[in-house]
Amino acid sequence: MPTPSAYPLVLLVNLGTPEAPTAPAVRRYLAEFLSDRRVVAIPPLFWQPLLRGLILPLRGPKSAAKYASIWMDGGSPLLVYTRALAAAVQQRLPELEVDYAMRYGAPSLRARLDAARQAGRRVLLLPLYPQYSTTTTASIGDVAQARHAAGTRMIEHYYEDxxxxxxxxxxxxxxxxxxxxxxxxxxxxxxxxxxxxxxxxxxxxxxxxxxxxxxxxxxxxxxxxxxxxxxxxxxxxxxxxxxxxxxxxxxxxxxxxxxxxxxxxxxxxxxxxxxxxxxxxxxxxxxxxxxxxIPCLNASAEHADALAQCIERELHAWA
The missing domain is CATH 3.40.50.1400 (Rossmann fold)
Incomplete structure (x- = not known):
């Protein structure tokens, strides 16, 4: 049987999260997120001074307090549950390597794609957005095209799976x-x-x-x-x-x-x-x-089962 590295790397990709519930960490995260032209279409010449001179200083402390109110032992809920979901999908697809990445923040999607390209590995991306949008899914596609255009494939939606x-x-x-x-x-x-x-x-x-x-x-x-x-x-x-x-x-x-x-x-x-x-x-x-x-599906068994089926179907089509 081929080793897992012989198959495409599967990455569950989520939006991202600050590394800590502090104003500096939130400002760093928001600076990356709100600098994406898919998210904010205002020309950078006008937007960046406003973002860095007014919005980040004001929103950083306020958003940090909000994150602190929901922070978990393992990090932000988005990180904790995304990590657990990737592990649950991995259990259902033992012949593959399943991991996770973030469009903004860490673990960085850019870094994961760079490493895969250098290793000569193909990558199947599953954005954790059931519904497609140019502001979210397409932004992940932008990174894939820039970093590993020839070796990536993306599941664009699963809203009616x-x-x-x-x-x-x-x-x-x-x-x-x-x-x-x-x-x-x-x-x-x-x-x-x-x-x-x-x-x-x-x-x-x-x-x-x-x-x-x-x-x-x-x-x-x-x-x-x-x-x-x-x-x-x-x-x-x-x-x-x-x-x-x-x-x-x-x-x-x-x-x-x-x-x-x-x-x-x-x-x-x-x-x-x-x-x-x-x-x-x-x-x-x-x-x-x-x-x-009512909580999200998070790392529930049915959620992991559904995503594993989407991955298998897409890999079959890719093959």
Missing amino acids: PAWLAAVVNSIAAWRQQHGAGEHLLFSFHGLPQRVANNGDPYPQQCERSAALIAQGLGLPPEAWTLTYQSRFGSERWLQPATDAVLKQLAERGIKRVDVACPGFAVDCLETLEEVGMQFAEGFAEHGGQLRY
Whole structure:
């Protein structure tokens, strides 16, 4: 049997995280993240002075405090769960080498691709974004093209993969069976500037498809769930409806208990644990309601099974 090194290296790729919940570490991370032209399209000549002179000094301490509120013994939740998920997928694919990398921060995707190129190894990239976007998945593709163009292949999305959908449905159903179902279920996805969607980014349509299929799997009627978008940044118009605005509307309708799931996030992170689980929950409580956050799939067995199947299918096509 061939050794694992004879096969392509499989990398699960996530967005990234600061190395510590401190202002300097967060500023370093945000400087890399917000300097990506896929993320912020403003010309660097205008954007960089604003970023480094105003935004990073202001956001660094605030974001560091948020990270500190969710930090785990092994690092940020995104790092801890991504590492565990890669290990779980590795167990299911013992003939392969499965690892993980970050688009921003460490472990660096650039460094992993450089090492693979120098070793003459092919690399299969699995961005941990179920729904494709030019702001996320395409940015990983940019790095692959720049570092190892001839030796990489990428799984661009899995937003309607049956095994992944089943994992999400079963996870939500099991949580609601254990804790009791709320009066309404929100599917909260990371937001995107409306301008990007207008330019043809397929992300909102893929989010809508995922949400509809998950709701169908849960047997929910249309009035029992809502798709929303969170994590707005900047002053331009973003995808609607906004999660916080919908929560306010639900409270005004007298709905007291709302469950929130985030099927656009593979693993829990700042946006799910702090923004949804803390910020939005506190805001909804001020209106007399109770927001209950349903965790992401993280390193669950069904999640690892689904991703392993995606990898096997893609490797078969590549061969």
